[in-house]
Amino acid sequence: MTALTQPRTIPATNTRSKRTRDPVRWLYFAAFLVVTVALMLPVIIIVLTAFKPASEVNAFPPSLFPHQWTFANFKAIFSALPFGRLIANSFGFAGGVTLFALMFDSLAAYALARLDFRGSKILLIVIIASLMIPFQATLIPIYKIVSDLGWVNTFAGLIAPRAADAFGIFFLRQFFISLPRDLDNAARIDGASEWRIFRSIILPNAVPALMTLGIFTFVNNWNDLLWPLVFTTDQKMGTITSGLTLLTGPGGIIPQGIMMAGALIAILPLAIMFLLVQRRFIESVASTGLK
């Protein structure tokens, strides 16, 4: 254990001043910036459209930037939808799912990765196979079960079907098997229980993977449309993503500016979360000293 927590430091080959002056570095940066901006173009369109007045959204000639900047769309979205309630519901749903899924998935993944038991491979394949049936096919049976449990239009019903998922188990299992076995075997020789090994050795080392999975789970559920839509027949339980569909007018006409404003507010929490977490998970890798 002690040997492992000791940082395996990498000798700094470059001093900071040398690095900032490196011309190749900046060339690389410039090239990467161009690629990123190109890939970001649709996102930039979304952001800028949110500030366009309705008459400019589909105007010709098209323009990336609004001719006349406006906050009207943001005002409109708050009067069109119970935004606060929807956001809170989204946090409840996506947050709840993420919390449970991280716990349950990591436990199961640990068993599959480390507790060599007969049939673990088969179990893994069965779990992965469950990903292969499209959600559209099981939606109605799932809905029936939740309905039989009396959970329609409740958070329990919204969250329970997602409280563990095959994707997360598979993801964490793949990560756990890449962790060196000497980590836990040393502890095992010392007589540590599996639970202790899981909690104090595997989990701390798996923080980046857990965070990655946490982000995925959160984003996927935050953006999920079909399940909250079908499940929450009562609008009070709707999520922000399902709520935004209400903006669609007759004939499938969407007030795009308002929609983009809504979407922008909806992705803000996700973007901030990722920005914070992506730093954390790089740091945490460095601080465990595993690498």
Add this chain to the structure above:
Amino acid sequence: MTTQQQLQRRRPYRPPGQLGGRTPLNGTFKRRATIVGFLAPALIVLAAFVGWPMISALQLSFTDASGFGTPRFVGFDNYVRIFTNPNIVRAMGNTALYAVLFTPVAIIVALVLALMLNSDRLPFRGFFRSSLFLPFIVSLAVAAFAWSYLLDPQIGLLNYWLQTAGIRIGNVLQDPVLAMPTVVLVAVWKSFGFYMVIFLAGLQDIPKSLYEAAQLDGANGWKRFVHVTFPMLSNTMTFVVIVALIAALQAFDQIYVLTGGGPYRSTETIVMQIYQSGFKDLDLGFASALSYVLLIVTLLLSLVQFLFFGRRGEDTTS
């Protein structure tokens, strides 16, 4: 320490005596209880909300269920209907084409960007990492708007910009040949951030010392990738390939919002047909049967992948 030795060290370590082997671990009651304890929460959820619905769907696939009234048993009728319906057969071809285009492109784009983002030479990595993840977090309806704003043949931004340069890209989403590559492109754009982050997490897991050792051995960038990065990423790669393949074979909503399956059903996929028959035609039995056909095809393809990538991947495990 050389690369080879490092790799060696990461091979499964089997301690001698009673702690390492399989048999004693399986033996005791306590041991079994521990395993059950770890697995139970997830398995209960999966059994209730995935396993049971899958069994229900399997039952439905042999009936004419519509969601209303009492379903009638129809044997293999639904399965026969699948393979005699030209629209479904065409959707299968489209899905296969989509998967063949999407899976490698998405993986390569994600891997290349992840490798670049992982390089010490790139300043402001946090900024890039976050920016490139954005396409994954915007919701589909919004992304569809942005793409149609770009691609619209008459009033689209891209066409307008290119027009001044004398180029016309035309109506790509309504072209029977170009529609599929276009929806693949948009789908890759939407999801590469996801796979990129998985690769990043995997790359974090490769000890830096391996690279340094390789560098000392005189390996150049490409060699380092082939001999260090790629083998060390095999667990991640197995995962990404299978997940991307499953996603590709279940392609639905990103295509649905862009082309609705057109022009002339040329971008219609299997899941689109499942949705259509289940939710529009209220033919749940048929939709379930089609889902099972898809499941079986996906399973077979994944097993092939698993064997192919897994052979090397499992080296680092038991």
Add this chain to the structure above:
Amino acid sequence: MKKLASVIAAAAVLAVGLSGCSGSSGSQSSTGKVALTFWHGYTEADGGVLDQIVKDFNASQDKITITTQTKTWAVIDDTLLPALSSKNGPDLVAMTSDRLPVYAKKHALTSLDEFYSQASSNTASLKPEAVAMETVDGKKYGVPSGFVPLSVIYNKTMFAKAGISTFPTTWDQWVADAKKLTIDANRDGTPEQYGLALPDHATVGNGIWPSLFEGNGGSITNDAGTEATINSQANVDTLTYWAKAIRNDKISPTGLDGIAADKLFTAGKTAMEVGGPWMAGVATASKIDYGIAAIPAGPKSQAASAIGISLAITAQADSNKQKAAEQFLAYFNDKATSTKWSLGSGWPPLRTDVTVADVSSNATVAKLTAISPNTRALLPGVVNSTDVLTAIDTATQKTVAGGDPKQLLDQAQTNITSALAK
């Protein structure tokens, strides 16, 4: 283990707590009243009017309470099946008329034949063309709540610039004016301004091509909706006529769908488009001076396909609830309510005895009412309308892209025949 257990416990408490605060979803049957839920997709001002009508109904008697839920039409269609299959659905539902036959055929809706036979149902004065939408296999399953003809919306500024003062009333005039309004100043073969945005697939309410076919005396199926009739010579002529106008005279871009046509109109890239009544509001938001006119008459007749909405009672409602729901439908069909609904929703009246004069206070409604006599329901009673419409779309889009109309309509005939047999 303790820590994890406490976290799980905390999370469970949280989940239960959250679920607790959401409950209270309207089952006030304890008060002796019949409680009904009603889903509809009227998301605009029309939704407010409908909710008010429901409120007035609730206040008008003390036996029935109706609670409305607003969703979009697409959402209603996606969620109705799961909700009804576990009895969590609505008792009353509004749906687009193309969807009604499917649900009726699958026994998700209750037949209203008995209701229609009662004088108290106020159904006798409903427009027969609108009631045609509700008939599936000879039985009625709904009451129309919307029946509005497709109409042409045009850009008055562009018309003035081109020197056109009266809106065309025949196809030939229409195409001639569209040509005048098509401007290709730089002569690169791609006009900067189009005369008419005519979608070749996924048209508004899927109704543009059916309207055009009918204008030349053609049809898609026979009246009973049992046989395909799309490969008639009349239809071949219609397709040839419009494909020529689009391809040779370039009055419209090719490959358009309904939404893209709407965008071109709001972008000021086209002088005309065939649209639904909501385009009036969209044009106003885009600061376009617009006019609304009837689709010009074809060689045989003036015809416009309808965008229809129906109210139906689901099979989930027991006999008590069904009676209560019927009582509401009768109230809704009443002349006073019907007039109010028409004025508030901006859609033409559903009763034959509500005249243009009755709705003159709303100019759009008056205009739509004036042009609505030749409104036809689209594919009434056809269950598998999705495949039929895809077959039409394929024929029209391929013809406009340069295909042979006769051959494509024969293909459509085959596909529609097999779709109707399903």
